[in-house]
Amino acid sequence: MRLARNIIIGLVALVAAFLIVGLFLPRHVIVEREVVIDAPPEAVFPHVSSLQAFTGWSPWNDLDPDMQVEYSGPDTGVGNVMVWTSDHPNVGNGRQEIVELVENESVRTEIDFGDMGLADAWWRLVPEGEGTRVVWGLDADMGAGPIGRWVGLMMDGIVGADYEDGLARLRATVEG
Secondary structure, rough: HHHHHHHHHHHHHHHHHHHHHHHHOEEEEEEEEEEEOOOOOHHHHHHHHHHHHHHHHOOOOOOOOOEEEEEEEEOOOOOOOOEOOOOOOOOOHHHHEEEEEEEOOEEEEEEEOHOOOEEEEEEEEEEEEEEEEEEEEEEEOOOOOOHHHHHHHHHHHHHHHHHHHHHHHHHHHHOO
């Protein structure tokens, strides 16, 4: 009986520690990846300033060929919106809108992942020699709860590989 009680107390203490530590983890998580593309910023910019063009090199297209995508607003620039639905757990449903851009320098979007929360994403184009360093980033709000913040610790591993794949595809698209 004493052993069972000690096991239960240990499990409760472990869960409590997990939850308490989770409350002190960062609420916002930033993931960034970058690549140098052998082309000037003005050759790269059209591929990041249009969500229709983004779909052409997005790493998530291959995960779910049946993903449904709808666009609204202008074809490029501020107000360009993409809404997607997918049954694939790594793609899910969401909405992304370009909310800010500086010609040949940067694009910022807001992403709504529905129940999974909101995030900001960006592409920065920095001239580097004859080419362009492209930085693709994400700032996700993991919420106030401890479980979301624990998930935040894994975001770089979850999203980072997809960003690397997408940037490789972008490089192949621009340089190809």
